[in-house]
Amino acid sequence: MTLTMVQEYLKGISHEGFISLKSMIQDYLVFRLEVKNFLTKQFKSICTEKCYQNKLSACCSKEGIITFFADLVINAILSSKDELSQLHDVLRIPNKGFKCVYLGEKGCLWRLKPIVCEMFLCDEAKNKAFTEKPDFNKKWEDLKDREKLFKWPDRVVLFDTIEQVFIDAGYFSPLMYLHNSPGLLKIKKDNLLP
Numbered sequence: 369m370t371l372t373m374v375q376e377y378l379k380g381i382s383h384e385g386f387i388s389l390k391s392m393i394q395d396y397l398v399f400r401l402e403v404k405n406f407l408t409k410q411f412k413s414i415c416t417e418k419c420y421q422n423k424l425s426a427c428c429s430k431e432g433i434i435t436f437f438a439d440l441v442i443n444a445i446l447s448s449k450d451e452l453s454q455l456h457d458v459l460r461i462p463n464k465g466f467k468c469v470y471l472g473e474k475g476c477l478w479r480l481k482p483i484v485c486e487m488f489l490c491d492e493a494k495n496k497a498f499t500e501k502p503d504f505n506k507k508w509e510d511l512k513d514r515e516k517l518f519k520w521p522d523r524v525v526l527f528d529t530i531e532q533v534f535i536d537a538g539y540f541s542p543l544m545y546l547h548n549s550p551g552l553l554k555i556k557k558d559n560l561l562p
Contacts, residue, residue, distance in 0.1 A: 370437065370541040371455060374444045377539060386445075389533070393442050396518050396526055403486055403511055410497050410504050411489065433468050436519065437534070437543040438527035439482040447479040487515055521546050521556045528556075 378386065444452060454477055455470070463469040468485075470477045476485065489508070498505040519527040528546040535547065546552050 369459065370440055370543050373539055373541060374440050375452065377534060377537060378444055390445060399514055400480060406507060406511060411493055434484045435482045435543060436527055436545055437541050438530040440543065441530050443478050443480050451479055483515065483519060487512065521552055521561060522559045524561065
């Protein structure tokens with residue numbers, strides 16, 4: 369299981385190595401806080417009422433979740449032992465429902481949920497918010513463009529760098545999309561990245 373592998377690596381590195389990883393993600397955390405603040409301010413009432421309380425949300429369907437390896441690493445760096453233990457517990461239970469395995473009574477069980485989840489807005493929510501306040505659309509598009517700076521490998525990006533740290537230490541996961549996905553590898557090749 370990838371989460372166990374990530375925890376093993378983090379337990380085995382030096383204090384300096386852990387601090388280096390934490391410093392590597394600081395710009396990303398600033399970005400994520402900005403996204404969270406924007407979504408809370410502009411969409412919380414729409415999304416909570418329309419989807420979460422009424423259990424209509426497709427954004428938290430188990431087939432809709434894509435987790436990058438870097439998502440797991442960053443979440444593990446930020447999470448307490450109890451939070452990680454809770455994630456392990458839910459992964460041991462077969463998910464026979466239609467919702468994401470990480471969706472609990474109070475929302476997502478991750479300390480910092482996967483970027484794909486954070487950056488998802490359904491058309492209905494966007495139409496409602498952007499119709500009422502069109503300037504929100506520009507801000508959202510700016511945030512979507514900035515998201516690519518961390519995970520779109522047409523340049524050296526954080527998600528690729530994190531995968532490489534683990535690969536260099538002898539670890540492998542199928543979630544290392546920036547080193548496994550034919551589409552992402554083609555983008556790297558087209559931009560002459562290693």
